[in-house]
Amino acid sequence: MVKTLNPKNLLFVDSDDKQHYSLKQILNKIIEGDALEILKKIPEKSVDMVFMDPPYFLQLPKKKLKRWNVKTDVEGVEDDWDKFSSFEEYDIFIKTILLELRRILKENGTIWVISTYHSIFRIGNIMQDLGFWILNNVLWLKPNPMPNWLGVRFTNATETMIWATLGKDVKKYTFHKEKAKEFGIGKVGANVWEIPLCSGKERLKDEEGKKIHSTQKPVELLRRIILSTTNEEDIILDPLAGLGTTGYVAKTLARNFIMIEKEERYNKATLRRFELPLIFKYKEKKKKE
Numbered sequence: 123m124v125k126t127l128n129p130k131n132l133l134f135v136d137s138d139d140k141q142h143y144s145l146k147q148i149l150n151k152i153i154e155g156d157a158l159e160i161l162k163k164i165p166e167k168s169v170d171m172v173f174m175d176p177p178y179f180l181q182l183p184k185k186k187l188k189r190w191n192v193k194t195d196v197e198g199v200e201d202d203w204d205k206f207s208s209f210e211e212y213d214i215f216i217k218t219i220l221l222e223l224r225r226i227l228k229e230n231g232t233i234w235v236i237s238t239y240h241s242i243f244r245i246g247n248i249m250q251d252l253g254f255w256i257l258n259n260v261l262w263l264k265p266n267p268m269p270n271w272l273g274v275r276f277t278n279a280t281e282t283m284i285w286a287t288l289g290k291d292v293k294k295y296t297f298h299k300e301k302a303k304e305f306g307i308g309k310v311g312a313n314v315w316e317i318p319l320c321s322g323k324e325r326l327k328d329e330e331g332k333k334i335h336s337t338q339k340p341v342e343l344l345r346r347i348i349l350s351t352t353n354e355e356d357i358i359l360d361p362l363a364g365l366g367t368t369g370y371v372a373k374t375l376a377r378n379f380i381m382i383e384k385e386e387r388y389n390k391a392t393l394r395r396f397e398l399p400l401i402f403k404y405k406e407k408k409k410k411e
């Protein structure tokens with residue numbers, strides 16, 4: 123079982139420019155810094171599962187978008203970390219990280235990558251070109267999506283998660299089929315998970331009541347991923363951790379984690395988050411056969 127963590131010991135800021143970390147140094151820590159540099163220092167074949175939630179590269183216009191029916195502002199992802207000068211620059215960012223993740227994953231490990239239509243097809247293409255073998259795309263269906271913008275296209279209520287192994291020949295990866303059946307819609311456990319956007323007490327806010335992070339993922343999403351595709355004591359890596367949802371859920375489910383996040387303000391909030399008990403909103407439902 124994973125031991126209780128003291129949030130004060132959670133942050134690891136690398137100051138001595140080491141070439142490599144030992145696993146002991148970074149296990150159950152947030153490493154503050156640039157993932158492109160830090161990943162190079164993580165030992166090879168050391169992690170069982172990766173969850174990656176990269177920038178979406180939304181390419182929003184400078185002028186605020188208004189909703190067509192109520193004329194309120196659309197809250198998009200306007201953060202600097204979501205900005206790239208071109209698709210080419212974005213692709214290089216994704217490819218550089220994926221190459222390191224190939225080295226760091228254990229042979230039977232798996233990787234999850236989540237994004238919207240803005241970038242998930244590019245990411246899938248890059249993954250296949252690098253030799254990853256796609257096992258599934260799991261669709262996250264949001265019953266409470268952000269309302270439509272200008273009324274010129276369908277409201278986007280999904281994100282896609284690619285789940286893959288290191289290659290076609292990998293057969294001994296972890297998959298708990300009873301969990302897949304429980305989480306997916308319908309009797310067969312289809313690859314569609316209906317989960318609301320994270321809101322209420324789960325959403326981390328600052329003193330003024332503003333969201334700390336524009337794309338905080340629901341605890342329930344990570345719970346399903348971790349329970350269906352890892353075992354207790356496994357090591358889960360999140361290279362672009364935001365508010366640390368992956369590690370926060372991993373810890374509660376007796377898994378180990380390594381997280382990387384470059385923004386100090388997010389890491390400070392993550393440290394506070396780890397002091398709170400995690401309450402799953404969802405009870406494990408028994409489906410009728």
Ligand SMILES: C[S@@+](CC[C@H](N)C(=O)[O-])C[C@H]1O[C@@H](n2cnc3c(N)ncnc32)[C@H](O)[C@@H]1O
Nearest residue numbers: 156157175203338339362363364365367383384
């Ligand atoms: C989509 S968000 C992840 C949200 C996270 N899953 C959560 O639930 O809070 C992507 C994160 O990647 C971080 N990021 C972007 N580029 C990075 C880099 N080169 N190194 C480390 N972190 C980076 C951003 O600061 C941002 O918090």
